[in-house]
Amino acid sequence: MKDKRIIYIKKVFTMLLDEKFLSKRVKVLNIERAELILIFMIIGYTITFSYFTIVKHYAFRTNAWDVGGFAQAFWTTFKYGKVFEYNVEFYLTSSKSFFGIHFSPILYLTLPLYALYPHIESLLVIQSTILALAALPLYLLAKNVLNSRTIALTFATSYLLSPLIQGVNWFDFHLEAFLPLEYLFAIYFFKKGNYLGYFLCIISTLMTLEQMSIINLFLALSLFLISKDKVIYEIKNKTIRGKLSAILFTIILSIAWFHLASMVQSYYNPKPPIELKGAGAFTILGVDDPSHIPFYVITHPSETLDALKYDWHLKLYYLILLFSPTLYFSILFPELLLPAIPWIGIMLVSNYPPYYLPGLQYAGIVSPFIYASSVYGLKRFLSCKTNLAYITLILKRIATLILVLNMLFFICVSPLSIFYTPGTYIWVRDYGLPEINYHHKALMKIVKAIPGESTVLTQDRIFPHLANNINAYVLPPVTARLEKIYGKIIEELKKVNYEFIIVDPLMDIDTAVLLVNEFVIEKNYSLVGFADGALLFKRGRGENLRINIPAIFYSKNLIPAGGRIAYDPTSTTGKIIAFKPMYYHRDVIWFGPYTILPPGLYKATFRIKVNGSVDGLLLTLDVVSNRGKKLLILRNVYGDEIPSNTWVNITLTFYVNSYEYYVEFRGINPTNRTEIYLDYIKLEYLGYTILGVENIVLNYKNMVFYSNKVVKDSTSKTGSVIKYCKDSGKRFFKSFPIIFKSGSYKAEFLFKVEKNIRLEDHLLDIVITDNHKEILRRPIYGLDYAINKENNGWFKIVTYFNISSKVAEVTIEGLNVNESINICLDMVSVKELKRGSVIYYAVFDARNLFTSKGIMYKNTIRHIYGEKEGVVWFGPYVVLPPGKYIVTYWIKVNKISEQCNHIIDLDVAANMGKTVVQKFSLYTQDIQSLNTWINITITVHANITLSDVEFRGIVKDKEVDISLMYIEVIGWLNKSSILTSTLHE
Numbered sequence: 001m002k003d004k005r006i007i008y009i010k011k012v013f014t015m016l017l018d019e020k021f022l023s024k025r026v027k028v029l030n031i032e033r034a035e036l037i038l039i040f041m042i043i044g045y046t047i048t049f050s051y052f053t054i055v056k057h058y059a060f061r062t063n064a065w066d067v068g069g070f071a072q073a074f075w076t077t078f079k080y081g082k083v084f085e086y087n088v089e090f091y092l093t094s095s096k097s098f099f100g101i102h103f104s105p106i107l108y109l110t111l112p113l114y115a116l117y118p119h120i121e122s123l124l125v126i127q128s129t130i131l132a133l134a135a136l137p138l139y140l141l142a143k144n145v146l147n148s149r150t151i152a153l154t155f156a157t158s159y160l161l162s163p164l165i166q167g168v169n170w171f172d173f174h175l176e177a178f179l180p181l182e183y184l185f186a187i188y189f190f191k192k193g194n195y196l197g198y199f200l201c202i203i204s205t206l207m208t209l210e211q212m213s214i215i216n217l218f219l220a221l222s223l224f225l226i227s228k229d230k231v232i233y234e235i236k237n238k239t240i241r242g243k244l245s246a247i248l249f250t251i252i253l254s255i256a257w258f259h260l261a262s263m264v265q266s267y268y269n270p271k272p273p274i275e276l277k278g279a280g281a282f283t284i285l286g287v288d289d290p291s292h293i294p295f296y297v298i299t300h301p302s303e304t305l306d307a308l309k310y311d312w313h314l315k316l317y318y319l320i321l322l323f324s325p326t327l328y329f330s331i332l333f334p335e336l337l338l339p340a341i342p343w344i345g346i347m348l349v350s351n352y353p354p355y356y357l358p359g360l361q362y363a364g365i366v367s368p369f370i371y372a373s374s375v376y377g378l379k380r381f382l383s384c385k386t387n388l389a390y391i392t393l394i395l396k397r398i399a400t401l402i403l404v405l406n407m408l409f410f411i412c413v414s415p416l417s418i419f420y421t422p423g424t425y426i427w428v429r430d431y432g433l434p435e436i437n438y439h440h441k442a443l444m445k446i447v448k449a450i451p452g453e454s455t456v457l458t459q460d461r462i463f464p465h466l467a468n469n470i471n472a473y474v475l476p477p478v479t480a481r482l483e484k485i486y487g488k489i490i491e492e493l494k495k496v497n498y499e500f501i502i503v504d505p506l507m508d509i510d511t512a513v514l515l516v517n518e519f520v521i522e523k524n525y526s527l528v529g530f531a532d533g534a535l536l537f538k539r540g541r542g543e544n545l546r547i548n549i550p551a552i553f554y555s556k557n558l559i560p561a562g563g564r565i566a567y568d569p570t571s572t573t574g575k576i577i578a579f580k581p582m583y584y585h586r587d588v589i590w591f592g593p594y595t596i597l598p599p600g601l602y603k604a605t606f607r608i609k610v611n612g613s614v615d616g617l618l619l620t621l622d623v624v625s626n627r628g629k630k631l632l633i634l635r636n637v638y639g640d641e642i643p644s645n646t647w648v649n650i651t652l653t654f655y656v657n658s659y660e661y662y663v664e665f666r667g668i669n670p671t672n673r674t675e676i677y678l679d680y681i682k683l684e685y686l687g688y689t690i691l692g693v694e695n696i697v698l699n700y701k702n703m704v705f706y707s708n709k710v711v712k713d714s715t716s717k718t719g720s721v722i723k724y725c726k727d728s729g730k731r732f733f734k735s736f737p738i739i740f741k742s743g744s745y746k747a748e749f750l751f752k753v754e755k756n757i758r759l760e761d762h763l764l765d766i767v768i769t770d771n772h773k774e775i776l777r778r779p780i781y782g783l784d785y786a787i788n789k790e791n792n793g794w795f796k797i798v799t800y801f802n803i804s805s806k807v808a809e810v811t812i813e814g815l816n817v818n819e820s821i822n823i824c825l826d827m828v829s830v831k832e833l834k835r836g837s838v839i840y841y842a843v844f845d846a847r848n849l850f851t852s853k854g855i856m857y858k859n860t861i862r863h864i865y866g867e868k869e870g871v872v873w874f875g876p877y878v879v880l881p882p883g884k885y886i887v888t889y890w891i892k893v894n895k896i897s898e899q900c901n902h903i904i905d906l907d908v909a910a911n912m913g914k915t916v917v918q919k920f921s922l923y924t925q926d927i928q929s930l931n932t933w934i935n936i937t938i939t940v941h942a943n944i945t946l947s948d949v950e951f952r953g954i955v956k957d958k959e960v961d962i963s964l965m966y967i968e969v970i971g972w973l974n975k976s977s978i979l980t981s982t983l984h985e
Contacts, residue, residue, distance in 0.1 A: 022149040034149040038139050038156055042132045045160045049128040049169045052416060054121050056170075056434040057464065060443060060507065061423070062120070064088050064463035064474040067172035071120040071467035073098045077111060078118050080470065083268070087473045088463070091482075091489045092276050093269040100269030101276065103261035104175055106207040120467055123173040131169050134180035134368070135159050141188040142375045146395075151378070154399040158325045159371055161406040163413035164318075164363035170415040171429060176364030178208045183219075183368035187336070190223055195246050202250055210261030213254040215365065218339040220250040222369075225335040226376075273485060281352035284310050290346060297349065307349040311356065315348055317427060318356040321413065322363070322370055325406050327398065330370045332377030340366040359415060359429035442531035442549045443504060449529060449536060449547060450500055457493065457519060458502040459511055473498070478510045490518055497539070501525060504534040505595040506557065512596055513661045521659065530685040533595045551683040553665065557593040562586030562670065563678070570647070571679045572607075581672040589619065589667040590678060597625070597660045601686040601739065604633075604665055606650045607679040614639030617710060619670040621650060625660035632656060632663070633736040636701045636710075638720075639671075647679060652702075653686075655739030657771075657807050696738060698812065698828040704734040715792045716826040717750070723824045724817055732764055732814030733825055740808045744838035747812065747830045749797040754822035757782040759933060760858045760965070764817045768801050770808045776801045778843045781859065783890060783933055783965055794826065800833075800841040800970060839883045840971030844951065846964075850875040853955060857963070861953075865895050865961035872904075872953045873964055874913070880949050883971045885940040887918075887951060890965040892933045897959035900924055904962060905954040906936055910946040917946065933965065942971075 022034035031039075056062060069088035076082040084098040084107055093100030098107070114122050135156040142152035159165060159180075168177050186201035205212040224231055227243045234244040265272070277289050285307040287296050297304045308315075323330060330337055343365045347355045354360045378398070382391055411417060415431045422432035447465045450456050455471040466472040473493060476482055482489065501519055505512040516535075519525075526543035529536025533551040555565050555575045566578035579589045606621050618639045623632040633654035642648045665681045699718045700710045707728040713721045724732050749766060757763070761782040768776040778799045788795040803810070812828060846861050854861045854872035863872045889906050896903060903926075907919040918940045927934075951967045 022153065032149065034139075034153050038135065038153060041157065041160055042135055045132040045135075046125075046129045048416075049132075049166070050125045052434060053124040053128065053169065055436065057120060057124065058444075059422070059434040059436050059440050060461045060465070061430060061434060062172050062461065062464045064460045065172075065476075066174055067120060067123060068460075068464035068467050068474070069098070070123060070173050071464060072470070072472065074107070074111065074114045074123070075118060075468045076470050077107075078115055085470075087470075091485060091492060092273060094271070095268040097268045099264055100272070101265075102175070103210045103264045104208055106175065106178060106204065109207075118468070120173075120464055127173050127177045128169055130181055131165060131177050131364075132160065134184050137181065137184035137188045138371055138375075141184065141191065141372060144188070144191060145375050145379050146382075148395055150399050151395050154402050155326070155371060155375060158402050158406045159367075161410045161414070162321075162325050162367065163358055163409050163415075164321050165367055166410075166414050166416070167359040167428070168361050168364045168367075170431070171360050174361035174364070175208050176361040179205060179212070179364045180368040180371075182208065183339075184372060186219075187368075187372045190227075190243075190246060193242065195242070198246055199249060202253065206254065206257040206261075210258065210265070213258040213261070214342060215339050216250050216254040218342060219369075220247045220254070222336050222338045223247055223250070225338075275482060275485060278352070281350050281355065282307070284351045285349045293346065293349060297345075304349060307351065310351050311353065314353065314427065315356045318347070318358065319344075321358055321409070322366065325402070325409060326371060326374035326377075327402060327405070329375075329377035329381060330373035332380050333373045336373035336376055337369055340369040354429070357427070357429050358413065359431055438552060439506065439532045439534075443534045445547055445549065446502060446529045446531045446534055446536045450502075454499045455496060456500040456502065457496070457498045457515070459504060459508055459515070461507055462502050462504060475511060475515055477508055478514055490514075494519070494522075498523075499539050501537040502534070503537070503596065506533050506593060509594045509596070509662065516596060516659055516661075527598045527600075530598075533593075533683070535596065535598065545685075545687060548685060548687075550685075551595070553593050553681040553683070555678070555680075558590045558665075558678075558681070559592040560590050561588040563589040563667075563676075566677075568677065568679075570609075571677075573680075577667075577678040579667075579670050579676040581670070581675070587668055587670075589670050589676065591628075591664050591666045594627075594662045594664060597656050597663050599657050599659065601655045602653070603684045603686060604652045604654070605682040605684075606652075606665070606667070607647055607682070608637070608642060608650055609647045609677040609679070610639070610642050610644060611675040611677070612644050612673075614671055614674045617669070617671060618642065618674075619676055620668050621652060622666050622668060623652060623654060623663065624666060625656075625663045627662045628664060628666075630660070631704070631736060632660065634702065634704055636703075638701065639674075654736065655807075655809070657739065657809050696830040698735050698830075699826070702736065703828075704736070706731045706734075708732065711824075713752075713824065713826070715752075715794065716824075718827055721752070721824040721826050724822065726819050728817075730815060730817050730819070732817045732823075734814070735810075735812040735828070737809045737811055738830075740803045740810050742803050742806055742808075744802050744833040745800065745830055746833055746838075747799045747801065747828060749799075749828050750794055750826040751780070751785075751797065752794045752824045752826070753785055754793075754824070757785065757821055759783040759786055760860055761821070762816075762818055762859045763821060763823060765815050766797065766799060767813045767815050768799075769811045769813070770803070770805070772811075776841065779845050779847075779966060781845075781965060786933075799843075800838045802838045802841065837973050838970065839881050839973060840885065840969065842878070843966050843968050844876055845966040848876045849873045849951075849964075849967075854953075854964075860892075860963040860965055862894075862963045863953075863955050863960060865959060867958060869955045869958045869960075872955050872962070874950045874952045877912070877948045877950060880910075880940075880942055880946040880971060882942050882944055883973050885942065885969060885971040887938045887940060888968040889936045889938075889951070889953070890933055890967070891922075891936060891953075892963045892965070893927050893930055893961070894963060895930065895961035896924060896927070897957070900957045900959050902956040903927070903960055904956060905952075906938060907952050907954070908938060908940050909950045909952060910948060912948045913950055913952070917942070917949075 024033050069086045072086040073084035076085045085096040090096050113126055138159050139152045139156040142155045143149055182201050182205045186198050189197035224247050230243045234242060274288055286303050287293055355362055416433060420432035422435055424431045453469045453471050456466055457473045460474060460477050463474040473496060503512045503515050520537050524541050525537040525539055526541055528538045528543050528545055529547035531547050531549040554573050555577045560577050563577040563579040566576055567574060568576045577590045604623060616639060618637045620636050622634040624630060625632055633652050635652050637650055667678060670676055700720055700722050705722045708725045709723045710720050711723045722733055759782045763780040766778040767774060780797055784797060785795050846856055846859060851861055851873055852871040853867055854863045861873045887908055901924050903922045905919055905921050908917045909915060910917055918938050920936055920938050953964060
C-alpha cells in the first residue's frame with residue numbers, strides 16, 4: 001500500500017513538471033493549467049496566512065509596533081479624516097501623523113480596502129494578498145525569459161514557500177510587503193516594453209516608502225546594464241524613448257520624490273529625533289545616521305570589520321535563506337542584484353538583530369531582486385547549452401531540486417513549521433503556530449470591558465486590540481532602543497488623564513512594573529479587573545471589581561529548575577513539571593512566573609502528585625516577591641498528606657497590603673526519595689475585604705523553622721513538632737506574614753522542654769511584628785514552664801496583642817533561644833477575642849527596666865541583703881490609654897530579717913514618677929515561704945491616657961533580699977471584666 005502511494009506521488013510530481021501538461025488550456029476558464037495552478041497557489045497562500053496571522057493577533061502576538069500603529073492610523077483617517085494620525089510614536093513625530101515618519105501616500109490607495117471592514121484583520125488579509133500576488137509577475141517574468149512554464153511555476157512556488165517572504169507576512173503589517181509585487185511587475189513590464197505599467201510600478205514603490213528612491217537609482221543602473229545595447233542605440237540615434245526614457249524617468253522621479261518626501265516629512269515632523277534615523281543600530285560601526293555608512297566604511301576598515309563580525313553567524317544564516325531557495329542563480333546575474341546591495345550592506349554592518357533575523361519585514365526590500373536576478377542567472381547558466389532535450393532535462397532537475405529544497409525550508413524554517421513552539425525567538429522572531437489559550441480569552445474580556453473611546457494606556461501587545469480608539473496609548477517596552485528619550489516618553493504619557501490602564505505582567509513583566517509604579521500608584525486608580533493575572537485599573541477610588549478570573553499557571557508559564565517538562569495524560573493539559581531525583585537534583589524544582597499582585601487577599605492552589613509514599617518532608621511551597629528576596633507565605637508539605645499517584649490540592653491563603661512585583665510560586669527543598677509532579681498552580685483573587693480571624697493554627701507545615709528539625713512526637717497534637725537545633729543559631733521558628741484586621745487577639749503557644757531547667761533560665765523570646773515593626777516581645781522563662789506544665793510535659797504560653805490599623809501584616813517568631821536547652825514547638829493558635837478588646841499587652845523583664853538599688857543577676861533584677869533601701873527597679877516609661885489594667889509582678893523573696901515588717905512597695909506611677917496611680921505593699925505576713933516565686937497583681941483603672949508610666953519596686957528595709965523575674969501588663973476596655981487579680985505561689 002505504501003509503495004502504491006509513493007508511485008502515485010511520483011506520477012503527480014512528474015506530471016506537474018511536464019511542460020505539455022502545464023501548457024494545456026482549461027476550456028472553462030480559457031487559461032493554461034500552469035496559470036490555474038498558480039491561481040490556486042496564490043489563493044491557498046492568501047487564505048492560509050490570512051487565517052494564521054489573524055489567529056496570531058487573537059493570541060496577542062501582534063504588536064503596537066507596527067500593526068497597532070497602522071490600524072490606529074487607518075482608523076483615525078477613516079473615522080475622523082485625520083492624516084493617518086496615531087499615538088504609538090508621538091515621541092518621534094510631533095504631529096502624530098505617520099507622514100512625519102514615512103511619506104507613504106500608498107496608504108490612501110489602501111484605505112478603500114480597509115474601509116470595507118475597518119478593523120485590524122483587514123490589514124492582515126491585505127498584506128497576505130499583496131505578498132501572494134507577487135508570485136504572478138515572477139511567474140510571468142520567468143516564463144518570458146526562460147520560455148518554460150515548468151521553471152516559471154517553480155520560481156513562483158519557491159517564492160511562496162520562501163521562509164523570508166513568509167516571515168514578512170508573519171510579522172504584523174508593514175509597507176515593505178508591497179515591494180515584491182511592485183518591483184517584480186516593474187521588471188516584468190520593463191522586459192516586455194510596457195513602459196506605462198513600468199512607470200506606474202515605479203511611482204507605486206516611491207509612494208510606499210521614500211527610501212525606495214535610493215533603491216530605484218540602483219535599479220536604474222541595473223536596467224541600464226541589462227539593456228545597455230538598446231540604450232546605447234537609442235542614444236546614438238537621439239531617440240529618448242523606450243528603455244532610455246524609462247531609465248531617465250526612474251532617475252529623475254526618484255531624485256524629485258526624495259526631495260518631496262523630505263519636505264512633507266519636515267512639515268509633519270519639523271524636529272525629528274535621532275532615533276528616527278536608526279540611531280543605535282550601528283553603534284559597533286560607530287555611526288548614528290545610515291547615510292554616513294558608505295564613507296565611514298571606506299575610512300574606518302577596523303570598525304567595519306568589527307561590525308561585520310558582530311552576530312556573523314546570524315547574518316550568514318540570513319544570507320543563506322535569501323539566496324538558497326533559488327540555488328544561488330542570482331549570483332550569476334549580478335547586474336540585477338545591484339538594487340539589493342544597499343540594504344544587504346546596511347544589514348551586514350548593523351548590530352540591530354531585526355535587520356538580519358527571519359520573521360521581519362526587511363526581506364521585502366531585497367527579495368524581488370534576488371528572485372528576478374535568479375531568473376536571469378538561470379538563463380545565463382543555460383546559455384552555453386545548445387541541445388534542447390538536454391536543456392529540458394536540466395530544467396526539470398533544477399525545478400525538482402528547487403522544489404525539494406524549498407519544501408525542506410518550509411518544513412524547517414517557515415513560521416508555520418511544527419518544529420517551532422509558539423513564541424520562539426531563537427534565530428527567528430516569534431515563530432510557531434498560534435493558539436488561543438485560557439490567558440488570551442481572559443485578557444480579551446478585559447479589553448472588551450473598555451467602553452467606547454475611553455482614554456486608555458496599555459502595553460505593546462494589548463494595544464492592537466484597542467487600535468480602533470483614537471484615545472488609546474501605549475508605553476514602549478523597557479527593552480526598546482529608546483534609552484535617551486525613554487524618560488521623556490514617560491513624562492509625556494503622564495500628561496494624559498487615562499480613564500483605564502491595562503497591565504499584563506505575564507506578557508512583559510518589566511514594562512508592567514513600570515506601568516504600575518509610574519501611572520497606577522501615582523494616580524488614584526482602583527482595580528476593577530483581575531483576569532488570569534492581567535489587571536484592569538480605572539481612575540478613581542472605591543470602584544468595584546467587575547472581572548475576576550482566576551490565574552492558572554501551567555508548566556509553560558513556569559520555569560523548571562530541578563524539574564523538567566514531561567507528559568502526563570492524567571494532568572489538565574497533558575504536560576507537567578516532573579522532578580526525578582535520580583536524574584537531577586536541585587533545591588528549586590520550579591519557579592516563576594514573575595507577576596504582579598495588587599493589594600488584597602489571595603488563595604494559591606498547587607495541584608501536586610507523587611510517585612510513592614514518603615515519611616517526613618516532601619517539599620516546601622512558597623510565594624515570594626522581588627525576585628525571591630521577600631517571603632509572602634510558606635507551606636511545608638509532608639508525605640502523609642499526598643497519597644501515591646493521586647493529584648492533591650495544597651492551598652495557601654495569604655494577603656498583600658501593597659503592590660508586590662516579580663511574584664513567584666515556587667516548589668523548593670524536595671526530598672530525594674520520590675518523584676514529585678506539578679500539574680498547575682491556581683491563583684484566586686479574593687478581593688480587598690479582610691475576614692475576621694476565627695482560628696489560625698501554625699505548625700511545622702506552614703512555618704519557617706530554619707535549620708531546626710521536624711521530629712515525630714506522639715504526645716503532641718499534630719503528631720510532629722519543630723525541635724530546636726544549635727545549627728540554627730538562636731532562631732527557632734517564624735510564621736509567614738498573616739493579615740489581621742483591627743481588633744484584639746489571643747495567641748497560644750505550646751512548648752515542651754526535654755531537660756531540667758532552672759526557674760530563672762531564659763528559654764526564648766516570642767516576637768510579634770506588624771510590617772516589620774515589633775508590637776510585642778514576650779520573654780519565656782523556666783518559671784513559665786514550671787507554672788504552666790501539663791502532665792505530658794507540654795506547657796502553654798498565652799499572649800495578647802492589639803491591632804489598631806485597618807489592616808496589619810503580622811509575623812510571629814521565636815528568637816533568642818537558649819542554646820543549652822532542648823525545646824520543641826507543637827503549634828501556635830491565634831484567635832480573635834469576642835469579649836472586649838485588648839488595648840495593651842506587654843511583658844517587661846530585666847532587659848526593659850532600669851535599676852537603682854538593684855543589680856542584674858541571672859536574668860533577674862535583685863536587691864542584695866544589706867544594700868540601702870529605695871527604688872530597686874523602675875521604668876520603662878510607656879503610654880497607657882484609658883482602660884482597665886492588670887499588672888502582674890513575678891517576684892521572689894530570698895531572705896529577710898526577723899525585724900523586717902514592710903518588705904517592698906510595688907506601684908504604678910505616671911508622669912516620670914510624680915503621680916502614683918496604684919500601689920501594693922508587701923509585708924512579711926504575706927510571705928508563706930522564702931525562695932518561692934509568687935505573682936502580685938495590681939488592678940489599675942485609667943480614665944485618661946497615662947504618660948511616662950513606670951512599674952516600680954521600692955524596697956522599704958535594707959535587710960531584704962528580693963528578685964524580680966518580669967512584669968506582665970494587660971489592658972482591657974473598662975467595660976470588660978475578663979481577668980481578676982489573684983495571688984499564686
